[in-house]
Amino acid sequence: MTVQFQPGETVPEFTLPGSDGKEVSLSDFRGSKVVLFFYPKDMTPTCTQQTCDFRDDYSKFKQAGAVVIGISPDPLKSHSKFIEKYNLPFLLLADEEHKVCELYGVWKLKKMFGREYMGVERSTFAINEQGQLIKEWRKVRIKDHVKTVLGVVADGEVRP
Numbered sequence: 530m531t532v533q534f535q536p537g538e539t540v541p542e543f544t545l546p547g548s549d550g551k552e553v554s555l556s557d558f559r560g561s562k563v564v565l566f567f568y569p570k571d572m573t574p575t576c577t578q579q580t581c582d583f584r585d586d587y588s589k590f591k592q593a594g595a596v597v598i599g600i601s602p603d604p605l606k607s608h609s610k611f612i613e614k615y616n617l618p619f620l621l622l623a624d625e626e627h628k629v630c631e632l633y634g635v636w637k638l639k640k641m642f643g644r645e646y647m648g649v650e651r652s653t654f655a656i657n658e659q660g661q662l663i664k665e666w667r668k669v670r671i672k673d674h675v676k677t678v679l680g681v682v683a684d685g686e687v688r689p
Contacts, residue, residue: 565600
């Protein structure tokens with residue numbers, strides 16, 4: 530089943546364990562814009578680049594009134610090492626059962642070197658202060674992605 534959200538649609542609520550040691554719900558951030566990015570695995574080259582790109586522009590996201598949150602199937606212990614190694618200033622959430630990944634339609638059949646497996650399709654969701662989708666990006670390519678997201682979040686308008 531393919532899950533896709535339309536701009537202006539309220540995105541699904543969820544609660545996951547966070548790298549701050551607390552249960553984190555999307556609704557905790559009502560009143561702020563949220564950039565929710567799903568990535569496959571801590572410490573891998575592409576995921577590290579993506580996460581560090583968000584880190585490097587984090588102050589600009591804050592200026593735009595946005596909170597940045599990363600989600601992967603990795604456990605909190607892995608997230609803690611990732612945060613420490615790369616000095617990440619935002620929350621990482623552990624979706625070990627991939628329930629939120631499924632809810633957002635980013636848990637997909639993937640292929641690498643002729644092998645098929647289930648995993649996270651790199652995706653980003655920009656969400657407004659009311660919990661509605663501003664824009665979604667699926668099958669994300671890293672180059673210039675964070676700058677593109679920042680531009681949309683700074684503008685903040687929901688456009689079909």
